[in-house]
Amino acid sequence: MSTPIEAYDVSHEAEMMEPLDFNRRSRLKHVDQVFKAEILNIIRLTEMEKLFQIRIVDPAAQARFSFLPGQFVMVEVPGYGEIPISISSSPSKAGHLELCIRRVGVVTGALHRAERGAKIGIRGPFGTHFPMEKMKGRDVLLVAGGLGLAPLRAPILEVIDNRADYRRVNILYGTRTPAQLLFDYQYEEWKRIDDIHLEIIVDEPDAQWTGPVGRITDLIGGLTIDPRNTFAIVCGPPVMFKFVCTRLSELGVPMRRMFVSLERRMHCGMGKCCRCNVGSTFTCIEGPVFDYWSVMNLKEAI
Ligand SMILES: Cc1cc2nc3c(=O)[nH]c(=O)nc-3n(C[C@H](O)[C@H](O)[C@H](O)COP(=O)(O)OP(=O)(O)OC[C@H]3O[C@@H](n4cnc5c(N)ncnc54)[C@H](O)[C@@H]3O)c2cc1C
Numbered sequence: 475m476s477t478p479i480e481a482y483d484v485s486h487e488a489e490m491m492e493p494l495d496f497n498r499r500s501r502l503k504h505v506d507q508v509f510k511a512e513i514l515n516i517i518r519l520t521e522m523e524k525l526f527q528i529r530i531v532d533p534a535a536q537a538r539f540s541f542l543p544g545q546f547v548m549v550e551v552p553g554y555g556e557i558p559i560s561i562s563s564s565p566s567k568a569g570h571l572e573l574c575i576r577r578v579g580v581v582t583g584a585l586h587r588a589e590r591g592a593k594i595g596i597r598g599p600f601g602t603h604f605p606m607e608k609m610k611g612r613d614v615l616l617v618a619g620g621l622g623l624a625p626l627r628a629p630i631l632e633v634i635d636n637r638a639d640y641r642r643v644n645i646l647y648g649t650r651t652p653a654q655l656l657f658d659y660q661y662e663e664w665k666r667i668d669d670i671h672l673e674i675i676v677d678e679p680d681a682q683w684t685g686p687v688g689r690i691t692d693l694i695g696g697l698t699i700d701p702r703n704t705f706a707i708v709c710g711p712p713v714m715f716k717f718v719c720t721r722l723s724e725l726g727v728p729m730r731r732m733f734v735s736l737e738r739r740m741h742c743g744m745g746k747c748c749r750c751n752v753g754s755t756f757t758c759i760e761g762p763v764f765d766y767w768s769v770m771n772l773k774e775a776i
């Protein structure tokens with residue numbers, strides 16, 4: 475009889491988390507076990523990105539597969555390889571996850587050619603997470619640039635699912651062109667949620683664009699921020715979160731209350747292959763989520 479697969483249970487992590495101590499190494503268990511998963515649906519988001527809706531096949535394993543916003547999984551495409559991808563969905567549906575994947579090379583290319591019903595392997599979830607528990611009762615500012623909306627969508631959906639737990643919620647999102655905007659079919663729905671403020675900006679407008687034009691930092695000036703009560707999550711290219719976090723810091727938001735997702739090349743996801751290091755820090759197990767203070771003190775992180 476085969477041994478049942480045990481997922482890495484992260485539910486205790488949030489409970490044990492000390493206020494500023496979420497960056498400790500995550501507890502990796504059963505990292506070499508692969509969940510057999512099925513692609514249920516594929517949604518084309520842009521020319522380069524697709525959203526994959528995935529289900530863990532074994533019902534018993536489904537119940538045990540839990541994750542927290544900010545974590546990632548290793549996705550194995552048989553015959554092509556394995557890649558790290560952030561989970562883009564809400565943790566509320568056991569055994570189901572959504573991955574927003576940009577086509578850049580061998581494995582992502584194979585996934586973009588896959589069809590509904592294709593079988594893949596999922597390892598994880600891995601890494602640290604955004605400390606949503608600590609944000610309850612506070613203002614939350616969610617900022618993304620480009621593909622950064624993929625990891626940011628998990629905390630967005632978490633806040634939407636539990637709107638009463640958070641105070642004022644602002645979402646800022648920017649891309650280079652309107653054609654690159656991800657999840658544009660959900661913006662109206664997000665805006666309709668009680669007291670969620672969403673603003674979108676592009677660098678290079680097209681003829682139809684009627685919204686603001688410029689950089690994401692241009693949107694911060696228009697916000698009312700209560701710095702002592704604000705937590706921020708910033709996802710995007712490191713150069714972007716450097717500018718955004720510096721601006722928020724000038725407004726008085728403590729660096730320990732800004733969280734970023736630091737993505738490096740990864741191979742094993744479990745601290746073995748030394749592909750993801752920044753200095754002596756393994757971003758696969760001590761990250762990808764760091765507070766900005768820690769990132770500032772990591773040489774060559776940004
Ligand atoms: C923690 C984490 C979370 C991630 N989340 C997402 C996500 O939600 N959505 C998504 O689309 N991508 C995400 N990525 C990036 C994704 O892992 C890479 O795009 C993927 O590994 C490329 O695999 P490939 O075989 O298609 O490309 P390859 O054939 O290996 O390479 C093709 C090109 O992509 C570049 N490349 C390869 N790996 C990376 C990488 N890790 N970062 C940047 N460039 C790379 C190579 O230099 C090359 O130019 C994440 C990466 C990490 C570390």
Ligand code: FES
Nearest residue numbers: 741743747748758
């Ligand atoms: S990905 Fe192998 S050590 Fe981090």
